[in-house]
Amino acid sequence: MGEILGQDAVMGPVAHVRKDGCCESVSTHLHEVADMAEHFADETGLVGLGAYARAAGAYHDLGKYSDAFQERILRNGPKVDHSTAGAYELFSKGNWPLSYCIAGHHGGLPDGGVQGDIESTLVGRLNKAAGGHLPSYEAWNSDSSLSDLLQLDTMTPILFAQDNPHGAKPSELQYFSIAFIIRMIFSCLVDADFLCTERFMADSARSHPSEESMNVLLGRLEGKLKGFYPPKGELNRIRCGVLDDCRNRAKDAPGVFTLTVPTGGGKTLSVMRFALGHAVEHDMRRVIVAEPYTSIIEQNAEVYRGVFGEDNVLEHQSNHEFGDDDDPKARTMRLASENWDVPLVVTTNVQLFESIFSSKTSRARKLHNIARSVIVLDEAQMLPVKYLYPCIRVLIELIRNYGCSVVLCTATQPSLNRYFEEWGLSVREIVHDEKSLSQALERVTYQNIGCISDSDLAERLSKHRQVLCIVNSRKQARNLYEETAAFCGDGSTFHLTTFMHPAHRQHVLAVIRHRLQVGEPCRVVATSLVEAGVDLDFPTVFRALAGLDSIVQAAGRCNREGKNPASESFVQVFESISDEDGSRYRIPSEVTHRIGVVRPLLEGGGEAMLDSLETIQIYYDRLYTYRGDQSRDHRALDEKGIVKSMSKVSFQKVNDGQRLPSFSFAKVGSEFQLIESPTKDVIVPSDKVTEEIDALREGFATRQDMRKLGRYTVHVYQNDLERLNGIGALICIEDGLYVLDDMKLYDEKLGLNIAISGGNAEFF
Secondary structure (H helix, E strand, C coil): CCCEEECCCCCCCEEEECCCCEEEEHHHHHHHHHHHHHHHHHHCCCCCHHHHHHHHHHHCCHHHHCHHHHHHHHHCCCCCCCCHHHHHHHHHCCCHHHHHHHHCCCCCCCECCCCCCCCCCHHHHHHHHHCCCCCCCHHHHHCHHHCCCCCCCCCCCCCCCCCCCCCCCCCHHHHHHHHHHHHHHHHHHHHHHHHHHHHHHHCCCCCCCCCCCHHHHHHHHHHHHHHHCCCCCHHHHHHHHHHHHHHHHCCCCCCEEEEECCCCCCHHHHHHHHHHHHHHHCCCCEEEEEECCHHHHHHHHHHHHHHHCHHHEEEECCCCCCCCCCCHHHHHHHHHHHHCCCCEEEEEHHHHHHHHHCCCHHHHCCHHHHCCEEEEEECHHHCCHHHHHHHHHHHHHHHHHCCCEEEEEECCCCCCHHHHHCCCCCEEECCCCHHHHHHHCCCCEEEEEEEEEHHHHHHHHHCCCEEEEECCCHHHHHHHHHHHHHHHCCCCEEEECCCCCHHHHHHHHHHHHHHHHHCCCEEEEECHHHCCCCCCCECEEEEECCCHHHHHHHHCCECCCCCCCHHHCEEEEEEEECCCCCCCCCCCHHHHHHHHHHHHHHCCCEEECCCCHHHHHHHHHHHCCCCCCCCCCCHHHCCCCHHHHHHCCEEEECCCCCEEEECEHHHHHHHCCCCCCCEEEEECCCHHHHHHHHHHHHCCCCHHHHHHHHCCEEEEEHHHHHHHHHCCCEEEEECCEEEECCHHHEECCCEECCEEECCEEECC
């Protein structure tokens, strides 16, 4: 643990003071962080990175040698900037990449800024130091314990071209990689700093959730799969064929893979067989499975915990409850969510990619643990088109320089090969004959029934004993549900929407599944939330026109187990017309964009081969060039210019005349948001969360309380929130967090009522 003394002991400057009065010296802290950061960087697989991370750890807290900081830490004096000192020292030695990391190790990676800045940006902070406006920290020069630690002569330039920016200018392609290297060093530094500080303050190191190897986990999976052989029945034979392909291809060299398996092919365990086998074969450290929806995460994480045990599987998503911190296992897993130090992570696309692009310390901690992983993008087609190329570009970086492999796993494989091939990465399909597999798993017949009004559609739905209808608008879902329920009049019609909190939806889904299983009448009107990760099986599905991926996903809820012939299992695609004025419903621009691409594929009406591999390929080729941009900079797939921002730098002079390559770390971190429309949380009171709501109102809610409340929370947009606030229906707890105060606005069939018109509540 190093040097830990009381405040009255003779020692060097203090870095931390524990509640029991014990102190940790700055020298001890610098040594520990340097050692740990170096270890983390060495584990990424990028040769030479360890020396840079070690230097970052060695210099990061030099500012704590100032009298001003000692006054702060020992006598609760004024706050003081202790991060700029080490950044300036390394910049003065020509090591500008580490200046970014050290300057941002508390507040987040800064933008480089422009000449003349005096605040916040790295240029501004270096100008501040060069102008003599930092508290003096010269005491570090006389600390003999630092003499070996602060040596920089072992550092390899890696991709920096030179440590001094006065030399030859790297290309834009190199600058993207340089920016990524800086992010990786930053991740190693801040995680080491967090962990070393936590270890001292708690007087013990945190426990690891699991010490089991990937080889042990693979053995457990193989033990589970033994029960699948020899396969019984045609469907199980097909699934075992997919499993065999995944086992056989696991030995392939790392890179980019696709696993194209239609619904019902058993890809949840199949892709894990490939991922674990591949990780064992190539000495990779973990498997990260990224999903588009929390519902899929909950389902798949439960499957994986059943195979590998709770200690080996981290479910990291907003609605997951880790349990009380008094439970050591729950606390260990919650802490592991901070940096993903577990063998198997099941998380969201948002968590994965925003952690990679984020400048914030709390998110960036994970990045170094993503290196040397098998990254599975489940339902890969769900990545937003406008952010697609930045996602691809960082995956390429992880594959080329950090020992990762990527698996694009879906029934509707996006056409991404050319974007990887531009960087010399061939994309390999794991299934040996995906065309035959697709034909063998055909479950449905698609029919285009054209435009139809809600009333006519409701009448059609009422004539089916069991039927699912999926639409693009929550307003339409409500209207169509009410009309269908009126036709049937027997309580057999159900409604599913994101205006229902997760616990409510879970209850309704349980009722629906029971009715389907026992053959009772069951007519469901829903938004797209049921298309992935929700295990439902209807004989007939209606789907409002949407992207091809959504239509095929909807088809996965029809004849799911193949009990009926495909010729008798229909997915009927329609365009909606409102009964109110004959117009079409307003839908999100992303959906409109995809409809514009898929509509030509339906021309002529009648039946269409929408789920053929050829049709899917045509759809994605058109989708990614639909806006008319086919140039190499992929502007249609990078609407905010994220890749360009990470690839172009300007050289800015600091006060003393040295130049700094100016990167836009903070700007990129704030602009890269896979979910762009901010929402506010409205908690719906229930007998099951009364104590948690009381704790929230009194300011004593724990993490466990908040996670449990998440199961009773509806996410609403700002304009919806204003409607509810306007009639006094909400109690504001804090910015962005509210409790519903008028329970008449929450309906057991429809969920939250968010539209107010003429004093009467309506649903959108």
